[in-house]
Amino acid sequence: MYIQIKKVYTFVRTNFVTTNMKIEDIIKSTVTLNAAKRAVLNVMFADLVVTDHFNEILKPFDLSPEQYNVLRILRGQKGKPANMCTIQERMIAKTSNTTRLVDKLLLKELVTREVCPDNRRKMEVEITEKGLNVLAEIDPKAIEHENYFASKLTSEELEIFNNLLEKYRS
Protein backbone atom coordinates (compact mmCIF):
# COMPACT_ATOMS: atom_id res chain seq x y z
CA MET A 1 0.00 0.00 0.00
CA TYR A 2 1.23 3.43 -0.94
CA ILE A 3 0.53 6.59 0.90
CA GLN A 4 0.13 9.51 -1.40
CA ILE A 5 2.23 12.44 -0.31
CA LYS A 6 0.51 15.64 -1.25
CA LYS A 7 3.08 18.30 -1.97
CA VAL A 8 2.16 21.79 -0.84
CA TYR A 9 3.00 24.70 -3.03
CA THR A 10 2.65 28.19 -1.77
CA PHE A 11 2.76 31.11 -4.10
CA VAL A 12 3.29 34.69 -3.24
CA ARG A 13 0.99 36.53 -5.53
CA THR A 14 2.20 40.09 -5.20
CA ASN A 15 -0.11 42.59 -6.74
CA PHE A 16 2.56 45.01 -7.80
CA VAL A 17 1.68 48.65 -7.91
CA THR A 18 4.38 51.11 -8.84
CA THR A 19 4.01 54.07 -6.56
CA ASN A 20 4.45 56.57 -9.35
CA MET A 21 1.21 55.54 -11.02
CA LYS A 22 -1.68 58.00 -11.08
CA ILE A 23 -4.20 57.27 -8.35
CA GLU A 24 -6.81 56.40 -10.98
CA ASP A 25 -4.61 53.61 -12.28
CA ILE A 26 -3.90 52.30 -8.83
CA ILE A 27 -7.55 51.89 -7.95
CA LYS A 28 -8.22 51.09 -11.62
CA SER A 29 -10.95 53.68 -11.80
CA THR A 30 -12.89 53.80 -15.02
CA VAL A 31 -13.80 57.44 -14.66
CA THR A 32 -11.54 60.50 -14.31
CA LEU A 33 -11.66 61.95 -10.85
CA ASN A 34 -11.92 65.57 -9.87
CA ALA A 35 -9.18 67.26 -7.85
CA ALA A 36 -11.04 67.02 -4.52
CA LYS A 37 -11.56 63.25 -4.85
CA ARG A 38 -8.01 62.77 -6.07
CA ALA A 39 -6.68 64.63 -3.04
CA VAL A 40 -8.48 62.38 -0.56
CA LEU A 41 -7.25 59.26 -2.36
CA ASN A 42 -3.74 60.63 -2.77
CA VAL A 43 -3.48 61.39 0.94
CA MET A 44 -4.68 57.90 1.81
CA PHE A 45 -2.37 56.24 -0.67
CA ALA A 46 0.65 58.32 0.34
CA ASP A 47 0.10 57.22 3.92
CA LEU A 48 -0.14 53.61 2.79
CA VAL A 49 3.13 53.81 0.88
CA VAL A 50 4.99 55.59 3.69
CA THR A 51 3.63 53.23 6.35
CA ASP A 52 4.42 50.10 4.33
CA HIS A 53 7.94 51.33 3.74
CA PHE A 54 8.51 51.88 7.42
CA ASN A 55 6.93 48.58 8.40
CA GLU A 56 9.56 46.85 6.30
CA ILE A 57 12.23 48.61 8.34
CA LEU A 58 10.65 47.57 11.64
CA LYS A 59 10.03 43.94 10.66
CA PRO A 60 13.50 42.58 11.58
CA PHE A 61 13.20 44.27 14.99
CA ASP A 62 9.91 42.55 15.76
CA LEU A 63 8.23 45.85 16.62
CA SER A 64 4.88 47.13 15.46
CA PRO A 65 4.78 50.80 14.42
CA GLU A 66 2.84 51.59 17.59
CA GLN A 67 5.35 49.82 19.80
CA TYR A 68 8.13 51.76 18.12
CA ASN A 69 6.20 54.97 18.62
CA VAL A 70 5.83 54.31 22.35
CA LEU A 71 9.54 53.58 22.68
CA ARG A 72 10.36 56.87 21.01
CA ILE A 73 8.02 58.75 23.32
CA LEU A 74 9.68 57.13 26.32
CA ARG A 75 13.15 58.03 25.07
CA GLY A 76 11.94 61.61 24.62
CA GLN A 77 11.28 61.70 28.35
CA LYS A 78 15.04 61.66 28.94
CA GLY A 79 15.00 59.48 32.02
CA LYS A 80 11.77 60.85 33.44
CA PRO A 81 9.14 58.09 33.51
CA ALA A 82 5.92 58.59 31.57
CA ASN A 83 2.52 57.49 32.73
CA MET A 84 -0.05 55.86 30.51
CA CYS A 85 -2.05 58.96 29.66
CA THR A 86 1.09 60.88 28.72
CA ILE A 87 2.02 58.10 26.32
CA GLN A 88 -1.48 58.03 24.91
CA GLU A 89 -1.65 61.75 24.22
CA ARG A 90 1.70 61.73 22.44
CA MET A 91 0.86 58.92 20.09
CA ILE A 92 -0.14 59.88 16.56
CA ALA A 93 -3.06 57.46 16.50
CA LYS A 94 -4.65 57.43 19.90
CA THR A 95 -5.39 53.75 20.36
CA SER A 96 -7.35 52.97 23.45
CA ASN A 97 -4.98 50.17 24.23
CA THR A 98 -1.82 51.62 25.63
CA THR A 99 -1.97 48.99 28.37
CA ARG A 100 -1.66 46.05 26.02
CA LEU A 101 0.92 47.86 23.95
CA VAL A 102 3.11 48.37 27.00
CA ASP A 103 2.46 44.73 27.99
CA LYS A 104 4.15 43.65 24.76
CA LEU A 105 7.13 45.93 25.34
CA LEU A 106 7.45 44.62 28.89
CA LEU A 107 7.62 41.02 27.64
CA LYS A 108 10.46 42.03 25.35
CA GLU A 109 12.14 43.81 28.29
CA LEU A 110 12.25 47.08 26.39
CA VAL A 111 10.42 48.99 29.14
CA THR A 112 9.69 48.82 32.85
CA ARG A 113 6.35 49.58 34.49
CA GLU A 114 5.77 50.48 38.13
CA VAL A 115 3.02 52.02 40.20
CA CYS A 116 3.67 55.70 40.78
CA PRO A 117 4.46 56.25 44.48
CA ASP A 118 2.86 59.73 44.57
CA ASN A 119 -0.38 58.67 42.94
CA ARG A 120 -1.17 55.01 43.04
CA ARG A 121 -3.61 55.30 40.13
CA LYS A 122 -0.79 56.20 37.81
CA MET A 123 1.85 54.04 36.23
CA GLU A 124 5.45 54.93 35.61
CA VAL A 125 6.73 53.54 32.36
CA GLU A 126 10.40 53.83 31.48
CA ILE A 127 12.53 52.66 28.59
CA THR A 128 15.27 50.19 29.45
CA GLU A 129 18.88 50.10 28.28
CA LYS A 130 17.87 47.33 25.90
CA GLY A 131 15.06 49.52 24.56
CA LEU A 132 17.43 52.40 24.00
CA ASN A 133 19.80 50.12 22.13
CA VAL A 134 17.05 48.89 19.83
CA LEU A 135 16.08 52.49 19.07
CA ALA A 136 19.70 53.39 18.42
CA GLU A 137 19.83 50.60 15.86
CA ILE A 138 16.66 51.80 14.15
CA ASP A 139 17.56 55.51 14.20
CA PRO A 140 19.70 55.62 11.05
CA LYS A 141 17.17 53.52 9.17
CA ALA A 142 14.35 55.85 10.23
CA ILE A 143 16.29 58.88 8.99
CA GLU A 144 16.98 57.07 5.74
CA HIS A 145 13.25 56.37 5.48
CA GLU A 146 12.28 60.01 5.96
CA ASN A 147 14.89 61.20 3.49
CA TYR A 148 13.97 58.55 0.95
CA PHE A 149 10.59 60.22 0.44
CA ALA A 150 11.75 63.77 1.08
CA SER A 151 14.39 63.43 -1.63
CA LYS A 152 11.65 63.05 -4.25
CA LEU A 153 11.00 66.75 -3.76
CA THR A 154 13.27 69.79 -3.80
CA SER A 155 13.64 71.52 -0.45
CA GLU A 156 11.32 74.31 -1.65
CA GLU A 157 8.71 71.77 -2.72
CA LEU A 158 9.06 69.98 0.62
CA GLU A 159 8.29 73.21 2.47
CA ILE A 160 5.25 73.81 0.29
CA PHE A 161 4.22 70.19 0.74
CA ASN A 162 4.31 70.46 4.53
CA ASN A 163 2.36 73.70 4.46
CA LEU A 164 -0.28 72.30 2.15
CA LEU A 165 -0.66 69.16 4.25
CA GLU A 166 -1.18 71.30 7.34
CA LYS A 167 -3.62 73.58 5.57
CA TYR A 168 -5.52 70.68 4.00
CA ARG A 169 -6.24 68.87 7.23
CA SER A 170 -6.90 72.00 9.30
Next chain:
Amino acid sequence: MYIQIKKVYTFVRTNFVTTNMKIEDIIKSTVTLNAAKRAVLNVMFADLVVTDHFNEILKPFDLSPEQYNVLRILRGQKGKPANMCTIQERMIAKTSNTTRLVDKLLLKELVTREVCPDNRRKMEVEITEKGLNVLAEIDPKAIEHENYFASKLTSEELEIFNNLLEKYRS
Protein backbone atom coordinates in the same frame (compact mmCIF):
# COMPACT_ATOMS: atom_id res chain seq x y z
CA MET B 1 -29.52 44.24 55.39
CA TYR B 2 -28.88 46.71 52.67
CA ILE B 3 -27.48 45.95 49.31
CA GLN B 4 -25.19 48.66 48.10
CA ILE B 5 -26.05 49.73 44.58
CA LYS B 6 -22.93 50.75 42.80
CA LYS B 7 -23.64 53.44 40.28
CA VAL B 8 -21.66 53.29 37.10
CA TYR B 9 -20.39 56.45 35.56
CA THR B 10 -18.80 56.42 32.18
CA PHE B 11 -16.80 59.34 30.98
CA VAL B 12 -15.80 60.10 27.49
CA ARG B 13 -12.35 61.47 27.79
CA THR B 14 -11.80 63.01 24.42
CA ASN B 15 -8.26 64.04 23.81
CA PHE B 16 -9.05 66.99 21.62
CA VAL B 17 -6.59 67.90 18.95
CA THR B 18 -7.41 70.78 16.68
CA THR B 19 -6.34 69.78 13.23
CA ASN B 20 -4.73 73.12 12.51
CA MET B 21 -2.04 72.57 15.12
CA LYS B 22 1.53 72.07 13.97
CA ILE B 23 2.50 68.42 13.90
CA GLU B 24 5.04 69.01 16.70
CA ASP B 25 2.24 70.18 18.98
CA ILE B 26 0.04 67.26 18.09
CA ILE B 27 2.61 64.68 19.04
CA LYS B 28 3.88 67.10 21.74
CA SER B 29 7.42 66.82 20.53
CA THR B 30 10.04 68.56 22.61
CA VAL B 31 12.40 69.06 19.72
CA THR B 32 11.89 70.89 16.42
CA LEU B 33 11.65 68.51 13.53
CA ASN B 34 13.31 68.81 10.16
CA ALA B 35 11.26 69.05 6.99
CA ALA B 36 11.72 65.38 6.04
CA LYS B 37 10.47 64.12 9.41
CA ARG B 38 7.63 66.62 9.40
CA ALA B 39 6.54 65.42 5.97
CA VAL B 40 6.25 61.79 7.06
CA LEU B 41 4.28 62.79 10.15
CA ASN B 42 2.11 65.24 8.23
CA VAL B 43 1.20 62.59 5.67
CA MET B 44 0.28 60.16 8.40
CA PHE B 45 -1.70 62.71 10.33
CA ALA B 46 -3.52 64.03 7.27
CA ASP B 47 -4.62 60.47 6.51
CA LEU B 48 -5.81 60.07 10.09
CA VAL B 49 -7.89 63.24 9.95
CA VAL B 50 -9.40 62.43 6.56
CA THR B 51 -10.14 58.83 7.52
CA ASP B 52 -11.70 59.78 10.86
CA HIS B 53 -13.89 62.36 9.16
CA PHE B 54 -15.15 59.82 6.67
CA ASN B 55 -15.68 57.15 9.33
CA GLU B 56 -18.08 59.52 11.04
CA ILE B 57 -20.06 59.71 7.82
CA LEU B 58 -20.18 55.94 7.45
CA LYS B 59 -21.09 55.21 11.07
CA PRO B 60 -24.88 55.64 10.72
CA PHE B 61 -24.83 53.29 7.72
CA ASP B 62 -23.09 50.53 9.67
CA LEU B 63 -20.39 50.16 7.03
CA SER B 64 -16.65 49.95 7.52
CA PRO B 65 -14.55 52.00 5.08
CA GLU B 66 -13.46 48.77 3.38
CA GLN B 67 -17.03 47.56 3.01
CA TYR B 68 -17.96 50.89 1.48
CA ASN B 69 -14.98 50.65 -0.83
CA VAL B 70 -16.05 47.22 -2.07
CA LEU B 71 -19.60 48.44 -2.70
CA ARG B 72 -18.24 51.31 -4.78
CA ILE B 73 -16.07 48.95 -6.80
CA LEU B 74 -19.08 46.73 -7.47
CA ARG B 75 -21.18 49.69 -8.57
CA GLY B 76 -18.36 50.70 -10.90
CA GLN B 77 -18.84 47.38 -12.67
CA LYS B 78 -22.17 48.65 -14.00
CA GLY B 79 -24.05 45.37 -13.77
CA LYS B 80 -21.10 43.18 -14.70
CA PRO B 81 -20.25 40.95 -11.74
CA ALA B 82 -16.76 41.19 -10.24
CA ASN B 83 -14.79 38.26 -8.96
CA MET B 84 -12.76 38.31 -5.78
CA CYS B 85 -9.39 39.10 -7.32
CA THR B 86 -10.85 42.01 -9.30
CA ILE B 87 -12.24 43.46 -6.08
CA GLN B 88 -8.96 42.93 -4.31
CA GLU B 89 -6.86 44.67 -6.94
CA ARG B 90 -9.14 47.69 -6.99
CA MET B 91 -9.08 48.27 -3.27
CA ILE B 92 -6.79 51.00 -1.99
CA ALA B 93 -5.48 48.85 0.85
CA LYS B 94 -5.12 45.31 -0.38
CA THR B 95 -6.34 43.32 2.58
CA SER B 96 -5.99 39.61 2.19
CA ASN B 97 -9.50 39.16 3.42
CA THR B 98 -11.87 40.02 0.65
CA THR B 99 -13.76 36.82 1.45
CA ARG B 100 -14.73 37.89 4.95
CA LEU B 101 -15.44 41.41 3.78
CA VAL B 102 -17.90 40.13 1.20
CA ASP B 103 -19.36 37.79 3.86
CA LYS B 104 -20.35 40.85 5.88
CA LEU B 105 -21.93 42.55 2.88
CA LEU B 106 -23.84 39.36 2.07
CA LEU B 107 -25.31 39.25 5.57
CA LYS B 108 -26.54 42.81 5.09
CA GLU B 109 -27.95 41.79 1.70
CA LEU B 110 -25.97 44.50 -0.04
CA VAL B 111 -24.33 42.04 -2.46
CA THR B 112 -24.87 38.61 -3.98
CA ARG B 113 -22.20 35.96 -4.48
CA GLU B 114 -22.34 33.03 -6.86
CA VAL B 115 -19.92 30.56 -8.33
CA CYS B 116 -18.89 31.61 -11.84
CA PRO B 117 -20.38 29.16 -14.36
CA ASP B 118 -17.44 29.47 -16.79
CA ASN B 119 -14.77 28.90 -14.19
CA ARG B 120 -15.86 27.26 -10.99
CA ARG B 121 -12.83 28.58 -9.13
CA LYS B 122 -14.10 32.10 -9.51
CA MET B 123 -16.87 33.92 -7.70
CA GLU B 124 -19.27 36.43 -9.15
CA VAL B 125 -20.05 39.22 -6.74
CA GLU B 126 -22.71 41.75 -7.59
CA ILE B 127 -24.21 44.73 -5.78
CA THR B 128 -27.92 44.48 -4.99
CA GLU B 129 -30.62 47.12 -5.36
CA LYS B 130 -30.39 47.64 -1.62
CA GLY B 131 -26.64 48.14 -1.93
CA LEU B 132 -27.10 50.70 -4.67
CA ASN B 133 -29.61 52.56 -2.53
CA VAL B 134 -27.23 52.74 0.40
CA LEU B 135 -24.52 54.10 -1.87
CA ALA B 136 -26.91 56.66 -3.31
CA GLU B 137 -27.60 57.87 0.21
CA ILE B 138 -23.90 58.15 1.01
CA ASP B 139 -22.93 59.80 -2.31
CA PRO B 140 -23.75 63.42 -1.42
CA LYS B 141 -22.08 63.04 1.97
CA ALA B 142 -18.95 61.63 0.34
CA ILE B 143 -18.77 64.58 -2.05
CA GLU B 144 -19.24 66.95 0.87
CA HIS B 145 -16.42 65.16 2.64
CA GLU B 146 -14.04 65.53 -0.30
CA ASN B 147 -14.93 69.17 -0.76
CA TYR B 148 -14.67 69.91 2.94
CA PHE B 149 -10.93 69.30 2.82
CA ALA B 150 -10.39 70.52 -0.74
CA SER B 151 -11.96 73.86 0.15
CA LYS B 152 -9.12 74.55 2.58
CA LEU B 153 -6.95 75.10 -0.49
CA THR B 154 -7.39 77.22 -3.60
CA SER B 155 -7.84 75.26 -6.80
CA GLU B 156 -4.26 76.06 -7.80
CA GLU B 157 -2.98 74.86 -4.45
CA LEU B 158 -5.07 71.71 -4.77
CA GLU B 159 -3.44 70.92 -8.11
CA ILE B 160 0.01 71.45 -6.63
CA PHE B 161 -0.99 69.38 -3.61
CA ASN B 162 -2.03 66.44 -5.77
CA ASN B 163 1.15 66.67 -7.81
CA LEU B 164 3.35 66.84 -4.73
CA LEU B 165 1.58 63.87 -3.14
CA GLU B 166 2.12 61.84 -6.29
CA LYS B 167 5.75 62.89 -6.53
CA TYR B 168 6.41 62.30 -2.84
CA ARG B 169 5.22 58.72 -2.79
CA SER B 170 6.65 57.76 -6.18
Next chain:
DNA sequence: AATACACATTTGTATATACAAATAAAAAAA
Protein backbone atom coordinates in the same frame (compact mmCIF):
# COMPACT_ATOMS: atom_id res chain seq x y z
C1' DA C 1 -4.42 9.65 -18.42
C1' DA C 2 -1.62 10.74 -14.60
C1' DT C 3 1.24 14.12 -12.53
C1' DA C 4 2.80 18.62 -11.95
C1' DC C 5 1.88 23.28 -11.96
C1' DA C 6 -0.92 27.42 -11.69
C1' DC C 7 -4.90 30.07 -10.26
C1' DA C 8 -8.82 31.70 -7.30
C1' DT C 9 -10.60 31.68 -3.14
C1' DT C 10 -11.16 30.24 1.66
C1' DT C 11 -9.81 29.02 6.30
C1' DG C 12 -6.95 28.98 10.65
C1' DT C 13 -4.64 31.41 13.79
C1' DA C 14 -2.33 34.99 16.03
C1' DT C 15 -2.38 39.63 16.80
C1' DA C 16 -4.37 44.40 16.54
C1' DT C 17 -7.91 47.68 17.26
C1' DA C 18 -12.32 49.86 18.79
C1' DC C 19 -15.45 50.64 22.25
C1' DA C 20 -17.87 49.91 26.44
C1' DA C 21 -17.55 48.69 30.99
C1' DA C 22 -15.01 47.65 35.23
C1' DT C 23 -11.76 48.68 38.77
C1' DA C 24 -9.31 51.39 41.79
C1' DA C 25 -7.53 55.59 43.76
C1' DA C 26 -7.69 60.56 44.54
C1' DA C 27 -10.26 64.89 44.91
C1' DA C 28 -14.39 67.41 45.81
C1' DA C 29 -18.83 67.97 47.85
C1' DA C 30 -22.29 67.08 51.21
Next chain:
DNA sequence: TTTTTTTATTTGTATATACAAATGTGTATT
Protein backbone atom coordinates in the same frame (compact mmCIF):
# COMPACT_ATOMS: atom_id res chain seq x y z
C1' DT D 1 -16.40 61.49 57.37
C1' DT D 2 -19.25 59.51 54.13
C1' DT D 3 -20.76 60.01 49.51
C1' DT D 4 -20.16 61.65 45.00
C1' DT D 5 -17.40 62.88 41.28
C1' DT D 6 -13.25 62.76 38.68
C1' DT D 7 -9.05 60.66 37.05
C1' DA D 8 -6.07 56.80 35.53
C1' DT D 9 -5.76 52.52 34.00
C1' DT D 10 -7.30 47.85 32.87
C1' DT D 11 -10.32 44.29 31.11
C1' DG D 12 -13.92 42.03 28.10
C1' DT D 13 -15.59 41.39 23.87
C1' DA D 14 -16.47 41.88 19.16
C1' DT D 15 -14.46 42.84 14.98
C1' DA D 16 -10.44 43.72 11.83
C1' DT D 17 -6.16 42.57 9.80
C1' DA D 18 -1.91 39.96 8.51
C1' DC D 19 0.06 35.92 6.99
C1' DA D 20 0.49 31.12 6.15
C1' DA D 21 -1.62 27.13 4.77
C1' DA D 22 -5.46 24.57 2.78
C1' DT D 23 -8.93 23.59 -0.68
C1' DG D 24 -10.64 23.05 -5.03
C1' DT D 25 -10.46 23.81 -9.97
C1' DG D 26 -8.34 24.48 -14.33
C1' DT D 27 -4.14 24.07 -17.58
C1' DA D 28 0.19 22.17 -19.14
C1' DT D 29 3.52 18.52 -19.40
C1' DT D 30 5.01 13.92 -19.65
